[in-house]
Amino acid sequence: MKKYIFTIAGISGALLLASCSNEGSAAGDDAIVEVNGESISEQDLMDDLKDNYGESALNNLVQQKVLNDKAEDLDISDKQVTQEFKSMKEQYGIDDNDQFLQTIQEHMGVQVESVKAFKEQYVKPQLVVDELGSQDVDVTEEEMKNYYEKNKDDLMQVEASHILVESEEEADEIIKELEGGAEFAEIAKEKSIDTASGESDGELGYFGKGEMTEAFEEAAFNMDTDSISEEPVETEHGFHIINVTGKKESYKELKDEIKQALEAEEQQDGQQVLNELMQNADINVENEDYEDWVQTYTEASEESSGS
Structure with a gap:
């Protein structure tokens, strides 16, 4: 079974911040909740979200932008995204879209509201990572047949x-x-x-x-x-x-799975691909209040990739 990396675009915090911004308007000081005589304003809520989730949300948004731009560079089509989504459902043995999203949410911690959002935030980035990670991988027919002969009992x-x-x-x-x-x-x-x-x-x-x-x-x-x-x-x-x-059971029936398995052994690790993408991206922090947030992410990426 192909391994998917569902940590690519965990932007639920970012979406929460965006949804609380009232479509771009400034947060107000008017009470939205009153507890034991003390009020909580929209500004209080925004400040708390920013303090607790802001750095993660900002970096996830930056990462999402980098991945989407790379998807355009690689000319990843809607058809490819739809096919990959279908393959995901087949691997989980689920045909119904809503049921699939519920399963992913329960078992993988993925938070999305629609199939469209899941495709954009997770499936398309997955295709980017797969394509970049396997660019230098070349699996031959002979290698696949040898792998089948050695492992056919377990491949069934x-x-x-x-x-x-x-x-x-x-x-x-x-x-x-x-x-x-x-x-x-x-x-x-x-x-x-x-x-x-x-x-x-x-x-x-x-x-x-x-x-x-x-x-x-x-x-x-x-x-x-x-x-x-x-x-x-x-x-x-x-x-x-x-x-x-x-x-x-036959080599012909299992050929696609064998190719995926051999490519997975040879291709670059998904997190390594992401780290290199972020290091090579042209990211300029325009507001100095947020400079430490993005720098921290970049340094962490460089450290984890061994740079």
Whole structure:
């Protein structure tokens, strides 16, 4: 699975500051909240946000600008961004946009309000980092075939859906319903206690070895494509009914993943790419009150990159 760096554009603090600025108007001294007879003004709020989050927010905005400018230089298209977003969802086994954003928010700490914002703040920068980091990487067909021969047992991937319930008895009943012609997707939506996948017809997407619990993985990898488990599979989460819908086993089927894996081994580290971008950017601090903030960021970047 490709590793994404979701720390690129954590600009929630910056967005918060911007939203509190009342579309550019000056913060006022009028009370917005009163607590035990003492008022808190919009200016108090702005001052507190600036003191606690201002430096991080400013540097994230600077970084976002540098990344967006580089995306234009590299001519990264909307089509590329959309395709990368689709690939992200496939890797997480989630098709619904809102559900994907919720999952990313819960597991990665990413705070965005819309797909458009996620693409702009995270997906496009990811493409910039990937392209710059792999510019000098050249993976040959021979290297990919050798890698496949050495690792083909571990490279195999399974595409599956599941229905998760609490009791073995309920799982047995569902298997009988499926054998009688019931639709797997409908039962997943109606009865699966894994609500995240249930909303997507129980789909989990493709996964490799070591990504699922041992019992689930063993059952799924030993099933034929287009088959449903004849018996419930018990894990610590409950009882699963598994539907295997696809497999990738051949070199041709796994070629893209092999290329990604070899490129990832050779390409420059994402944080290193970001640091070099920031060091080479033309950044001028026009207000001396903020000079230390940006200098601190630049020095930190240089130190972490070994400059």
